[in-house]
Amino acid sequence: MNNRFYLRSPHGNTGSNMVFHAIDGKGYTSNLDLAHVYTLEEAQKEWELARDGEYPISADHIDSLAIWKVDHQCLPLKSDLSPADRYVFFVQGIWDGNDVYWTDLNGNKSTNFLHAQIIGRAAAEGINHNDYVVVPFDLADKRKRRTFNFALLNRRKMMIAAGLRTPDRIKKARRRTISPMTRFNCPACGKINWQHNPYDFEGCNHCCHGWGDTA
Template sequence: MTDRFYMICTRDTVGSNASFWCHNGHGYNTNIEKAHVYTLVEAQSRWNTGRTIDQPVCADSVDALAVVHVDHQHVPGESVITPDCSKYVAFQKGRWDGNDLYWLRNGGLPTTDFTQATIFDRPGDTAELVWLPFATADAVKRRTFPIAMLDHRRMVQGAGLRVPAHISRARRRKPGTGKTRLNCPDCGRIHWQLNPYVFEGCADWQCAGARTHG
């Protein structure tokens, strides 16, 4: 494993794709090639002072799970037929995963994974499909990461990152109540309270924590 990390912005997911902080913090992009690369020390430091929606991840793990997609904004929306072309791909009209196209493939349902798209020697029916020269789509393909594949245990903690205290507190909060989940230091029972810093006492009157901390 190399000392390389990306920073995901979990708020700006596009379709099934994670969005990454771009080089030098210039916005977000689903294209892994545009992601800023941090060292472990840099990623941990940024996380320690960052927002709850920013998540550093091991770059090697992301790269290993990357899926090649094509953004519909970067290819023609109508069929392009050229006399000398002998390699075509076809995508479904009006169907997207975020911005990404669904490609025809032999023996299976349409897929957003461009590497699985079937290459045809000539275009076919154009009623529900758009046909493009393979080279046109191949020129704008990009590597993306499915946010559903994010494995915190393996790609975060397992890569050497440690969850900052303010992130842990945020994850323990009960939505809509302002309360934070704490465990009784005596019996381990879960306790919800408004004070996220000081344990206010166990709810079980038989627990020593009810007397010690109550």
């Protein structure tokens, strides 16, 4: 059991990235290094009062699955061939949320910056700059951030096994079932009847009112 937790924001996800409450409650972020870190006691208290879609998750588990991505808003819109020893390039005009797809000379794409192919000056100049944007490696490297893919969430492992207790209000909500049937009071005897038709009273199972109307 660890003592570090992030709190998922109820604002949902940005692309495939889970979004968390930022440090000291100053908004929300997909950057794990800007996410507020809670103790187990603090995380449990937050969950007890949480809104829908808001819950704590083990920070150690999330950190172990973090992926480095770069927001397109932090990069040039067009190729930047400023003097450099190394360059990387991403696909023009498509994003995962706000994050660019890095690629290699074989056309393989990934949002993970660590999968970006590093090329030299000659290759950078020969890239199709209508389809791809080339930038110096160091420029992109300084703007990368750690993110977590929401599809990798394992609630049992990252929440319950990490020491969190499911709040009673959530347990009660899970036990509630919605009946597919509609309640009617018989217009003749007044007794309660349940039926699948939600619009018209079909007949009474007690006094048989309605059953013989078409006879």
